Amino acid sequence: MKIAEKTESSSRAESSLRGRRILVAKPGLDGHDIGAKIIALALRNAGAEVIYTGLRKSAQYIARVAIDEGVDAVGLSILSGSHCELVTQVVERLQEAGAGDIQVFVGGTIPEADHAQLQAMGVRGIYTSDMPLERVVRSLAQALN
Amino acid sequence: MSSSMTAEPRLAQTSPSGIDVPVRVGSDAVRADAIGEPGAYPFTRGIFEDGFRGRLWTIRQYSGFGTAEESNERYRFLLDRGQTGLSVALDLPTQCGLDPNEDMARPEVGKVGVSLSTLAEAEILFKGIDLGKISTSFTINGTAAIVYAMYLAVADKQGVPRSKLTGTIQNDILKEYVARGTWIFPVRPSMRLIADSILYSNTETPRFNPISIAGAHVRDAGATAVEEMAYTLANGLAYVDELLRRGGDVEKFAKRLSFFFYVHMDFFEEVCKFRAARRIWARLMKERYGVVDLKAQHFRFGVVCGGSSLVAPQPYNNVVRVAVETMAAVLGGAQSIFTCALDEAYQIPTEFSAELAVRTQQIIAYESGIGRTVDPLGGSYFVEQHTDQIEAAVLKVMREIDDYGGVEKAIEDGWIQMRLAERALQRKLNIDSGETVVVGQNHFRNPDEVCTPGEVFRLDPAAAGRVIDRHQQVLQTRQQSEVDRALKRLGAAASQDKENLLPYLVECCHTYATVGEMVASLRAQWGEFQEPVRL
Numbered sequence: 001m002k003i004a005e006k007t008e009s010s011s012r013a014e015s016s017l018r019g020r021r022i023l024v025a026k027p028g029l030d031g032h033d034i035g036a037k038i039i040a041l042a043l044r045n046a047g048a049e050v051i052y053t054g055l056r057k058s059a060q061y062i063a064r065v066a067i068d069e070g071v072d073a074v075g076l077s078i079l080s081g082s083h084c085e086l087v088t089q090v091v092e093r094l095q096e097a098g099a100g101d102i103q104v105f106v107g108g109t110i111p112e113a114d115h116a117q118l119q120a121m122g123v124r125g126i127y128t129s130d131m132p133l134e135r136v137v138r139s140l141a142q143a144l145n
Numbered sequence: 146m147s148s149s150m151t152a153e154p155r156l157a158q159t160s161p162s163g164i165d166v167p168v169r170v171g172s173d174a175v176r177a178d179a180i181g182e183p184g185a186y187p188f189t190r191g192i193f194e195d196g197f198r199g200r201l202w203t204i205r206q207y208s209g210f211g212t213a214e215e216s217n218e219r220y221r222f223l224l225d226r227g228q229t230g231l232s233v234a235l236d237l238p239t240q241c242g243l244d245p246n247e248d249m250a251r252p253e254v255g256k257v258g259v260s261l262s263t264l265a266e267a268e269i270l271f272k273g274i275d276l277g278k279i280s281t282s283f284t285i286n287g288t289a290a291i292v293y294a295m296y297l298a299v300a301d302k303q304g305v306p307r308s309k310l311t312g313t314i315q316n317d318i319l320k321e322y323v324a325r326g327t328w329i330f331p332v333r334p335s336m337r338l339i340a341d342s343i344l345y346s347n348t349e350t351p352r353f354n355p356i357s358i359a360g361a362h363v364r365d366a367g368a369t370a371v372e373e374m375a376y377t378l379a380n381g382l383a384y385v386d387e388l389l390r391r392g393g394d395v396e397k398f399a400k401r402l403s404f405f406f407y408v409h410m411d412f413f414e415e416v417c418k419f420r421a422a423r424r425i426w427a428r429l430m431k432e433r434y435g436v437v438d439l440k441a442q443h444f445r446f447g448v449v450c451g452g453s454s455l456v457a458p459q460p461y462n463n464v465v466r467v468a469v470e471t472m473a474a475v476l477g478g479a480q481s482i483f484t485c486a487l488d489e490a491y492q493i494p495t496e497f498s499a500e501l502a503v504r505t506q507q508i509i510a511y512e513s514g515i516g517r518t519v520d521p522l523g524g525s526y527f528v529e530q531h532t533d534q535i536e537a538a539v540l541k542v543m544r545e546i547d548d549y550g551g552v553e554k555a556i557e558d559g560w561i562q563m564r565l566a567e568r569a570l571q572r573k574l575n576i577d578s579g580e581t582v583v584v585g586q587n588h589f590r591n592p593d594e595v596c597t598p599g600e601v602f603r604l605d606p607a608a609a610g611r612v613i614d615r616h617q618q619v620l621q622t623r624q625q626s627e628v629d630r631a632l633k634r635l636g637a638a639a640s641q642d643k644e645n646l647l648p649y650l651v652e653c654c655h656t657y658a659t660v661g662e663m664v665a666s667l668r669a670q671w672g673e674f675q676e677p678v679r680l
Contacts, residue, residue: 028252050680080256109491
């Protein structure tokens with residue numbers, strides 16, 4: 001409870017994600033899920049409806065859930081160094097299914113050298129662990145509102 | 146400074162685990178009866194009376210990437226620089242029981258470790274390294290029994306007697322369900338596989354540690370030092386109980402149980418965590434299980450220094466952090482130490498940063514002199530009191546797990562996972578607000594800093610292709626009828642609860658059966674773990 005109040009009070013109007021549906025997903029085999037869970041909790045505390053996939057999901061699965069659940073955005077959490085391959089797969093599956101309008105965000109251990117490539121694929125935001133949560137939430141809210 | 150930053154940098158009144166730490170501690174804080182002497186029950190002051198004079202800790206750097214050839218080269222480099230034990234990092238397909246040519250595996254081949262899909266890879270990985278002389282540690286869990294079997298098979302091929310093998314497999318599935326995520330099978334058959342490998346190892350490779358019960362990953366994910374220790378000791382007891390159910394002799398198997406933890410930055414909390422844990426474990430072994438042999442009461446552990454305590458901004462600060470953490474590990478009495486490289490927050494270490502991490506340990510070992518006298522902090526009013534405080538806090542969390550219904554239930558329900566996620570969010574918010582000081586990141590930041598550790602390691606993008614090519618070649622050149630027969634026998638044995646599966650796995654490895662095939666054969670009998678997704 002204490003945690004919820006803390007993020008709630010620090011979120012301002014422009015950081016509100018009320019009414020937004022967001023899928024937080026773990027593609028590939030990476031088992032580090034705590035970052036994904038922290039983000040999921042922070043997004044929920046900012047008003048979003050959050051769906052979390054759990055570990056080791058294929059790109060097909062993630063795209064299908066995103067479409068079935070009618071989400072506004074998909075956040076992919078990857079810490080294994082396979083972000084370029086896995087993000088490409090998810091973006092392609094979404095486009096093939098005619099859901100290219102669902103925005104894709106990426107978080108994890110993402111070297112700066114790869115940012116341009118990810119952005120060229122259409123990734124709207126890239127987040128690393130040293131970024132304050134408030135900034136992540138605000139950035140998502142700006143992209144979605 | 147970001148707008149959310151309100152806290153001024155200051156010295157906290159509580160430890161990171163939330164224990165009140167007094168500004169002064171008086172002489173009345175020390176209870177001599179609970180401390181004992183080094184090498185004597187309850188081992189608060191260490192398990193050996195001669196400390197590191199008898200034997201220095203093992204310098205063991207977690208390493209492995211790309212192909213077996215590249216990793217073999219890095220191992221020889223590290224040994225050449227004075228590393229004293231190997232620690233093999235395996236890629237995610239190997240850890241999750243997939244072959245490199247499977248769809249889900251392809252993007253991950255050789256990324257976070259080396260691919261070890263068949264005995265052919267193991268033969269290359271250990272080429273020119275005498276397994277009878279060097280100890281090898283494997284961070285492997287879901288497929289630990291298979292990788293252990295493969296190590297035996299490669300030793301057989303090298304002509305090294307199994308009785309001479311030393312090293313460790315992590316083989317701790319319980320924390321995988323909580324924090325590290327490389328589980329494959331449900332809890333029950335996973336526990337069986339662990340008991341199988343421990344009981345087999347006790348007779349077949351008596352100098353080998355068939356399990357390293359690990360708190361490190363739970364800690365790095367967000368648990369406090371107290372929770373790290375409590376969850377790990379609770380898991381340790383679950384393994385002891387499982388082994389007893391299987392008819393194991395506690396006086397025998399308890400000698401080969403080992404542990405693994407993170408050392409983060411709060412110096413005295415880390416030192417006292419280990420002093421408290423040695424005492425708690427020894428008492429549990431003696432009082433709950435009636436263990437008589439002192440060696441079977443020993444709490445032996447390795448550590449990793451760095452991890453999430455290292456940050457990307459001003460990466461050279463990380464060298465200082467790792468040095469402080471290594472000193473805490475030494476004063477806490479660790480048996481083996483892995484020091485993370487300064488570029489940990491960026492990528493796999495370069496040769497430069499990997500060497501610096503080894504040198505950090507050597508400077509502390511041979512120049513600082515802090516390992517010369519065993520437990521030099523013993524008897525300090527504060528250290529003894531804080532050890533008592535941590536002991537009480539750890540026992541309290543262990544009781545909470547017991548009250549919930551034990552670790553297996555707490556994990557299957559996702560209860561520990563949920564507690565951990567909440568704790569991790571709290572830790573993150575404390576850093577975001579500046580309440581927890583991280584120099585160079587949330588305080589004392591250099592606004593002009595260009596954030597880079599210099600050269601960054603880049604994996605050879607062609608390595609995965611080479612791994613997959615060789616895997617296909619092995620499939621074509623092996624005796625398929627032998628493979629089929631061995632896998633069939635493995636599947637049949639897996640359906641019998643009482644059968645120890647290790648001999649069957651070793652047999653499979655010798656035929657060049659793949660990790661994916663062995664896992665598929667077991668999965669057909671046992672199914673898969675269903676992850677409880679709770680937020």
